[in-house]
Amino acid sequence: MSYSGKKVSLLTQHGKQDVMSPELLNSNGLEVVHVKDFDTDQLGTFTRDIPRYGSQLDAARKKARLGMNISGLTLGIASEGAFSADPYTGIFPWNYELVIFIDEIQELEVVGHFGGPAQSASKTVSNWSEVEAFLEECKFPEHQLVIRPDDAFHSECMKGIKELKSLKDAFRWATGKSREGNVFLENDLRAHTNPTRMANIMRATQDLSQKLTSLCPQCNVPGFWMAQKIKGLPCSECATPTHLPIADVWACAKCNFKREIELQSKTADPSRCPNCNP
Numbered sequence: 027m028s029y030s031g032k033k034v035s036l037l038t039q040h041g042k043q044d045v046m047s048p049e050l051l052n053s054n055g056l057e058v059v060h061v062k063d064f065d066t067d068q069l070g071t072f073t074r075d076i077p078r079y080g081s082q083l084d085a086a087r088k089k090a091r092l093g094m095n096i097s098g099l100t101l102g103i104a105s106e107g108a109f110s111a112d113p114y115t116g117i118f119p120w121n122y123e124l125v126i127f128i129d130e131i132q133e134l135e136v137v138g139h140f141g142g143p144a145q146s147a148s149k150t151v152s153n154w155s156e157v158e159a160f161l162e163e164c165k166f167p168e169h170q171l172v173i174r175p176d177d178a179f180h181s182e183c184m185k186g187i188k189e190l191k192s193l194k195d196a197f198r199w200a201t202g203k204s205r206e207g208n209v210f211l212e213n214d215l216r217a218h219t220n221p222t223r224m225a226n227i228m229r230a231t232q233d234l235s236q237k238l239t240s241l242c243p244q245c246n247v248p249g250f251w252m253a254q255k256i257k258g259l260p261c262s263e264c265a266t267p268t269h270l271p272i273a274d275v276w277a278c279a280k281c282n283f284k285r286e287i288e289l290q291s292k293t294a295d296p297s298r299c300p301n302c303n304p
């Protein structure tokens with residue numbers, strides 16, 4: 027089956043439709059209906075004022091369902107981002123983006139993912155020259171800023187600062203409200219204010235698009251994709267099973283059909299073997 031020509035709701039207020047809609051139309055023929063009659067910030071913000079609704083997947087699912095309810099469509103899409111440290115060194119800011127597709131009638135959920143570097147810098151400053159020194163690191167003005175008095179947890183803030191003049195005004199405002207003249211600056215992480223994040227949302231949407239074009243050989247429903255790796259590639263010297271993968275398992279998102287696909291490499295280098303190189 028194919029979704030070509032079908033309408034799908036997309037609940038977003040932060041301009042994500044600009045990157046998501048063309049991709050879904052070009053790759054899957056899905057016609058995106060942009061739904062904006064709901065304040066998605068109620069489901070959580072990155073500026074710590076409102077905690078996120080459940081997990082990243084829960085929040086995306088909730089948004090998709092809301093968009094389907096508002097539009098009356100049986101297909102829905104929504105995205106949700108998360109920020110943490112990078113998975114390799116744990117030092118650099120990282121951004122995980124997730125895009126969910128729900129088909130109410132097929133009772134199907136397909137999820138696209140992407141993880142990549144985030145533009146998520148922050149700094150506490152106390153004078154204007156410290157602000158200027160931070161502008162390169164936070165990639166201003168292409169990436170917008172949030173400013174607040176004192177520290178990261180002050181209840182008042184100004185978001186979406188994108189010009190030097192408004193930054194100066196906001197700095198004056200925050201300094202005036204601060205206890206000791208300190209001001210907290212950070213990148214605005216909302217999609218329309220952060221091009222690095224927007225590009226990551228695009229890649230997660232591409233991942234979803236690809237999964238939607240892959241049909242299950244048994245039930246013909248989209249979303250047939252690699253679900254698991256089987257470890258145990260044998261060592262080329264002693265044939266001991268290693269932690270390297272020997273096969274991929276592809277699984278249907280709807281029925282229980284699975285297919286094991288052996289990987290090209292048949293043996294592992296002895297340097298990866300628990301017996302030859304313990």
Ligand SMILES: [Zn+2]
Pocket residue numbers: 261262263264265266296299300301302303
């Ligand atoms: Zn070995």
Ligand SMILES: [Zn+2]
Pocket residue numbers: 242243244245246247278279280281282283
């Ligand atoms: Zn299936």
